[in-house]
Amino acid sequence: QVQLQESGPGLVRPSGTLSLTCAVSGGSITNNNWWSWVRQSPGKGLEWIGEINESGSTEYNPSLKSRVTISVDKSKNQFSLKLTAVTAADTAVYYCVRTSSGGNWFGPWGQGTLVTVSS
């Protein structure tokens, strides 16, 4: 059974870069799936950030596209998120999740990691 686990700093300074990694276990990241980042903040609910496949092809939410980079490391069976120029509005719980190859649904999810943007 595929499991996902986020890791990265819980505190980022304003104007800095948020960097998170998602380790995939129990299955290969190259198994014809897409892999997404979704965040959840009290003000905006659930927000899809973007996704990547094993070939490195990406799709991003236009609202964040100018600041987001998602990458994949097949050798480590993981994928990563970078969000630049962060502000307090980027404070949220960040989830990594598999996007189903059959229909663009999300599951399974990582447990989530809270990232706070503050000086």
Next chain:
Amino acid sequence: DIQMTQSPSSVYASVGDRVTITCRASQQVSSWLAWYQQKPGKAPELLIYSASTLQTGVPSRFSGSGSGTDFTLTITSLQPEDFASYYCQQAVSFPWTFGPGTRLEIK
């Protein structure tokens, strides 16, 4: 972007009750709709996809219906573990978008 709305935003019910939550999309999404359950402090979990197909392991008291722009999630005979938040999500066009959620609370 396709905007998703849900009603009600919160609902109070008792164990054994039947509850219906509605989700509306700002554009046609056919049956490209999913429902998620989220408990406090936990990640969302996929309940239903393709508007009406139960994810493996989801109890049959959960059901989904609808197509186009209007959808419903129904829970019959509420159990204590069902008190949670529920979100819909459209999966027809980028960016994937979620509804604001419905909080199901114990009366």
